[in-house]
Amino acid sequence: MKVLLVFIVVLLVYAIAYLYYGKRILSEKIVRASADRETPAIARFDGVDYVPANRYVLFGHHFASIAGAGPIVGPAIAMAYGWFLPLFWVLFGNVFMGAVHDYLSMMASVRYGGISIVSISENLMGRTARYLFLIYVIFTLILVYAAFASIAARLFAANPSVATISILFMPIALLTGILMYRLGLDLRVVTVIAAALVVIAYIYSYNVGTFFGPFDPNKSPAEGGWVAYHRWVLILGLYSILAASLPVWYLLQPRDYINAYLLWFSLGLATVSVLLLGLRDLQAPAYTSFSPKIIAGVETPFWPAIPLIIACGSLSGFHSLVASGTTSKQLASELDALMVGYGGMLTEGALSSFAVIIPISLAWQAPELVGNVIPEGETILKLSPVQRYVVGYGYTVASVFDNVGVSFETGYKFFSIMAALVLSMYILTTLDTSTRLARFAWQELFDWMRRYNEVAYTVLTNKWIASLIIVLAGTFLAYPVLNFGTPEEPSWQAAYLIVWPAFAGANQMLAAIALMTSSLWVYMILRIRGALSALIMVPAVFLWFTVTSALVWWLWKVFPVYQAKSALQAYGAGSMVFFTLVLSLLLMALFVVALLRARAASS
């Protein structure tokens, strides 16, 4: 298959989806977005969380928050199916579920004054649903915090250059915010200054790493192998409390604005490279097997297990929390939601398609890589998922530069390191956004207390105290390092990994519940009926059914494997999957009851 053909198909799908489905159907016919309706950022302006933002600045925040490592790692793992099925799931899931889910969560939140999708569920499915949903969300976000704190700490300890650029990036972001808002400089001038400073910081960091003590993951913590890791976990905890409590205009908006340019640059470079290599054939097979061995070495059927593998590139529940958490409170106009919410999600899909799936398919068994990066006789699948992305990206861009006189070796080294650094920048954003979102959910969880004890409510929901509680809980899971292997063959890992294998299921169930809540909002409040209503409700129920089936499959097939390997992990993750399954059944029951009541009321 020629690269150019796949490129054109992907581009056409996204263009039609944005202009026809997103703009004509979702924005104009279903939500009826209007520039005249005041958004919560204006109506409830507080200078901290409710602050209107320029739509390009907000796009940067939203995209950087939802991206993380998800749109890269998931499709890279799914390449075990060949390139066709992952690409199909990214396109189908993105257009009909993921982008719809993000856009409707954002708009429902806007119409409800900026409250989260969780609290909206109370209006549609009752109080029980709301508190069940809130507890679930806080638990999931603490897990996200723990995972990203651990990944970032390990990344900084192992790659000192990444630590340097990540630290230098923040003062540049603050300066950008001051130039933009305080001194009122033109956005284009600010962008040029920020870009120049980021390039200087990148060159500096490339040459100067930050070392914070010894790090050898093969040694135990008692032998001093994890000193740097532990220090970074504590520093990132302090950073997260600060970043999640400071006003959004001060750090979050300018930082994510710069982040967006990093994304556009890396995505643009990949897209142009893929286009210039358009006459080449994809080297990966289009299809390998419906059930290759992926999760825990078990044969993993594409359906229903695919949502457990590909999240952000296709759809992710975390997005509904961002869309109805930080983003909806910064939207200056309802019309901006199409670009930020629907467009942001399509961009994630484009990232998965152009920077991950196609480059990995090109680098599959490339002669330039076999023997040094890829072992002899093997394919790129032999590498870890992050390495597949880094190698695929570096290979694709370097192949283009090779044609204009830059040697492949030089180009490959430069662009593969750049790919790793760009990835690391998103991890910090996700870290403090998840803390801020967990704080919102925590504050909403205790709103009932206000009626009984005003002082206790004020203390417990104070932004600093709420952030501290979330970070302490996350650090409790990220800091300890345990032996997941045997005494003879130890495998030292952070404690959060006990429950992490279940995270994908929890996150995707969250997506299903958020999409069902949004579909109820469309049906009950916007009073949309017929085909337009079905367009939202059918994918929502399909997603719920798929994820529920995947969780049952996990308990049936994957749990016994973990049981044999590590009882700690089996029962930690197993209990979380079981809890998710029970919760999903309860919420589905509440959804059906609410829908039947609405139908009875309207007939």
Added chain:
Amino acid sequence: MASAQEPKRMVGMALTVIGILLLLYAIASGLMNGQIGTKSTAIAPDVAAFIVGWFAILIGPALWLGEVPAAIRRRAGRS
């Protein structure tokens, strides 16, 4: 009201200046040594300066220039 904000502003200004100086020291040290900090268990002065300076820079301007900028107030329709 303005006088109540004054100590906060002063602390913010001091933190900003200290933060900038500490970061510059760490950056210069990195240029001279090829790295910031060490792989040994003891915490090197330059890496300590890098981290403390980083936090001072994060907090300092927020206290110093803490109130919402006029540009943002205007966008929200506030005077």
